[in-house]
Amino acid sequence: MLNKTIIQDLGDYCNNHLWIKREDLIPFSFGGNKARKAELFFKEIDAGRYDCVVTYGSGSSNHCRVVANECCRRGIKCYIISPQEACEKTYNSIMMDMFGAEITIVPVEQVHDTIENKLSKLRNSGLKPFFIEGGGHGNIGTEAYVQCYNEIKAQEKELNIHFDYIFFASGTGTTHAGLVCGQILSADDRNIVGISIARKNPRGRNVVLESIRSYLKDKADESEVQEKTVFVDTYTLGYGKDDFRVDKTIEMVLKKYGIPLDATYTGKAFMGMTEYLKEICNKNVLFIHTGGTPLFFDALRSKA
Ligand SMILES: *Cc1c(COP(=O)(O)O)cnc(C)c1O
Secondary structure, three states: OOOOOOEEEEEEEOOEEEEEEEHHHOOOOOOOHHHHHHHHHHHHHHHOOOOEEEEEOOOOOHHHHHHHHHHHHHOOEEEEEEEHHHOOOOHHHHHHHHOOOEEEEEOHHHHHHHHHHHHHHHHHOOOOEEEEOHHHOOHHHHHHHHHHHHHHHHHHHHHOOOOOEEEEEEOOOHHHHHHHHHHHHOOOOOEEEEEEOOOOOOHHHHHHHHHHHHHHHHHOOHHHHHHHOEEEOOOOOOOOOOOHHHHHHHHHHHHHHOOOOOOOOHHHHHHHHHHHHOOOOOOEEEEEEOOOHHHHHHHHHOOO
């Protein structure tokens, strides 16, 4: 289903040259990195003849929207466990309802047990549930971004260009891990910079490192893994936290390029990248637009 997403030339930006890879234009359910990951998860689900899916995420989760949509088109049930602390009504949660997902809201400390209970209940009733970690975390999600990395390399050849830097929003760290694994497996040299949207160091970076080791297994050379994993936590206030600089960035990118960014992920990453670029010049820079378009509209609506 997925061919490849376009890389668009945005021209000079902050003394560097900027391109953007439009993962937000993946042609299913508003696209984004969750759509790319879901495509691989659902290959497993189809091949293994699973008849329902259990996953978790907040009311604003792009992952849950995409997974609910994939389930809906197949006519299989989607069970979402959602933490009470973040179950606000958003365009994503409205769509999850529309797709017929069953959403169970529990305090965050009960999420784990609730998932286990749900899975054993389904199995006991003779069903075959497939579990997807929040955000599409895990080796399958990592694989999706190894593939994306290889796609970027092929596009570099076509465009006859080398990207010195790749920036993107790093959340659960799977996208980040996949890109770094792709780089290590191709023995490339460039800077892959994940801008944290919530987690702080060292924990945030450690989660990325764990995903990389889990994917590469014995092919992982620890010093190389350490060296290639750049996780920047200095530009953002935390998950869902308001920052007027992010708002300004979103407005600028929409006005100047006609591209929507959201306040939770891509807007933060773009702002972080802009700050980072103040320290470098004359480089070829690729920003990966990881999606989240419904969240763009949530933020827009809050202004209405
Ligand atoms: C989930 C998400 C991210 C973060 O991706 P991870 O693989 O979890 O790090 C970035 N941008 C958007 C729009 C997302 O929905």
